Amino acid sequence: MSSPRVQKLFEAMADPVNKLGKYGIKFRDVLRWQGRAADGKDAAVIDFTSGTWATTNQYAIITAEVASDVQNTPALRTQSHSSGHFIDGSVKFDVYMETPALWTDDQAKFQRDLLHHLRGQLGAPVRLHLTAALTQPTIDGVNGENADVTGTATDWMLPYGMVYPGGV
DSSP states (O other), X not given: OOOXXXXXXXXXXXXXXXXXXXXXXXXXXXXXXXXXXXXXXXEEEEESSOSSOOTTOXXXXXXXXXXXXXXXXXXXXXXXXXXXXXXXXXXXXXXXXXXXXXXXXXXXXXXXXXXIIIIIISXXXXXXXXXXXXXXXXXXXXXXXXXXXXXXXXXXXXXXXSOOTTOO
């Protein structure tokens, strides 16, 4: 099961993206799956188009991991004062999507709206992974998949302005 804080972030993502793009969808219906990927990262599948993947869907797999410094220094992670265990802190996101056939179509607009929400509204670092057009991105352990088809990754895209540097 995904961590409670990240579950809430995933559940809340669809509404602002829906409002940004004026999609007119029932935002509670677009979160198709959430939980943990095989590598232990929190993950979710968001699809604004249908319940099953098809090319040109407004579809994304999002994984969240603890945001930290380059060395992943334990002293910089949030701990509970009462028990000393690490607790949910800031996260950064990896987003897996199909490369749009046209960068001016509805699929490309959805991708821009989702990235705007993650980087702009949430102020979180984001790394984008694009598969070839007509190729479904998959992550081992996410939504019943058992292999990764992750595509080409960008470098980390950092938010602009006065935000917490580690993530949301």
